[in-house]
Amino acid sequence: MTDPIINRYRVRLPVxxxxxxxxxxxxxxxxxxxxxxxxxxxxxxxxxxLVEIVPREYKVVGDANVHxxxxxxxxxxxxxxxxxxxxxxxGFIQRIEPEPPKPKPKTRKKKEA
Amino acid sequence: xxxxxxxxxxxxxxxxxVSDHVHKVTVEDTRDSVxxxxxxxxxxxxxxxxxxxxxxxxxxxxxxTSKTHQTLQPLIGSSTTVAVEVRxxxxxxxxxxxxxxxSGLLMNYTFLDATVGDASMITAEFINGAQAGMTYPTS
Numbered sequence: 001m002t003d004p005i006i007n008r009y010r011v012r013l014p015v016x017x018x019x020x021x022x023x024x025x026x027x028x029x030x031x032x033x034x035x036x037x038x039x040x041x042x043x044x045x046x047x048x049x050l051v052e053i054v055p056r057e058y059k060v061v062g063d064a065n066v067h068x069x070x071x072x073x074x075x076x077x078x079x080x081x082x083x084x085x086x087x088x089x090x091g092f093i094q095r096i097e098p099e100p101p102k103p104k105p106k107t108r109k110k111k112e113a
Numbered sequence: 114x115x116x117x118x119x120x121x122x123x124x125x126x127x128x129x130x131v132s133d134h135v136h137k138v139t140v141e142d143t144r145d146s147v148x149x150x151x152x153x154x155x156x157x158x159x160x161x162x163x164x165x166x167x168x169x170x171x172x173x174x175x176x177x178t179s180k181t182h183q184t185l186q187p188l189i190g191s192s193t194t195v196a197v198e199v200r201x202x203x204x205x206x207x208x209x210x211x212x213x214x215x216s217g218l219l220m221n222y223t224f225l226d227a228t229v230g231d232a233s234m235i236t237a238e239f240i241n242g243a244q245a246g247m248t249y250p251t252s
Contacts, residue, residue, distance in 0.1 A: 036193050062179030065130035077128075082193025086127050090183045 005081045006033045008054040009042075015050070029054055036081040043080070053078035062092040123203040124170060126184055126237075127195035132203060134181050136234055137171040140199050140213040142247040166215050166241035168197050174225060174233040185237050188219040194242035195219075208251045216243035 011017055014026045024030045034042070043049045055078040060071045066087060069075040074096060079087070087093045123132045145162030175181040188195060194216040206212045217239030227233045241247065 040193075062183075063177070064179040064184070067128045068130070080193070082191065083127055083195060086187050086191070086193075086195065087129070090179070090187060092129055092179055092184075 005084055006031050007039070007081065007084075008056065009051040010054050012049050012052050013046075017051070034081065036085075039081050053080065057096040057098075058087075058093040059096050060092065061094050062090070064092060066092050119201070121203045123198075123200040125196070125198040126170075126239075127188070127197075129179070129184050131170075131172060131181065131184055134172045134175055135170055136173060138199055139167075139169045140247070141167045141169075142213075143167075164241075164246045166217075166247035168199060168213070168215060168217060168239045170237045170239075171234055172237065174235045181235065182224075185219060185222050186224075189222040192218065197239045206250055206252055211249045211251045214248050214250055215239065215241055216245065218242040 008029055008031050010029045011024050011026050017024045017030075019030075019032065021030070021032075042051050043053070055076045057074055057076050058067075058079075059074045060066045060069050063071055065071070067075045067077055084093075084095075088095070122135065122138055123130065124135045124138050125131070143165050145165070146159045147162035148157065149160050150156075150158045172181050172185075176183075197215050197217040199213045200206065200210055202210050204210055218241075219237060220240045221236065221238040223235040223237070225233060226235050
């Protein structure tokens with residue numbers, strides 16, 4: 001069973017996209033689980049796309065080179081749901097989830113003498 | 114690139130490099146021939162109609178992880194297009210090593226075509242699945 005694929009998208013056109021989580025204008029990014037068909041429609045909208053996929057990092061875990069990257073190494077690509085599902089389900093690649101931002105260490109200001 | 118034997122073509126299916134299992138690859142970029150012959154003509158007249166493209170790959174079958182079967186089998190059941198790319202020589206795209214690139218649908222997948230004593234070779238046929246058809250990027 002394929003896990004749902006949530007991709008990160010960036011709004012390309014000067015429009016406002018609204019879903020159950022909020023509204024997004026040109027240049028803004030959002031995470032969303034579309035179907036492959038919905039995603040294809042958005043990417044093909046007016047020939048250039050209403051949104052674009054924000055590239056993410058993947059690790060090659062199979063025995064074959066993927067995106068001209070040898071096994072064990074990483075690459076960054078904007079994969080569609082269909083492309084990613086084929087490569088992840090087939091054991092060729094896996095996502096590298098970005099590390100959550102570390103909290104900034106609190107620094108005390110030195111008292112001036 | 115001078116005239117020579119083809120020994121090192123590079124083939125990608127959804128960005129997976131399958132070159133080390135490819136025996137033969139054929140890239141076809143075609144246009145329909147539309148008959149526009151009118152009354153009074155003494156010869157047929159034709160013009161070009163819709164474009165089409167096809168990439169046919171003969172590969173050695175391999176059921177190991179990340180190899181032929183695992184690369185192709187999921188695509189025969191999928192209606193999502195994937196990028197299929199062929200380069201004359203294994204190396205970066207350049208003006209002298211242009212790629213043939215197509216968003217394709219796998220329409221025919223021969224799971225097994227085995228003869229006793231022979232290498233097991235199968236055929237995968239990708240048909241154009243996007244309006245762009247076949248493109249020839251050089252970078």
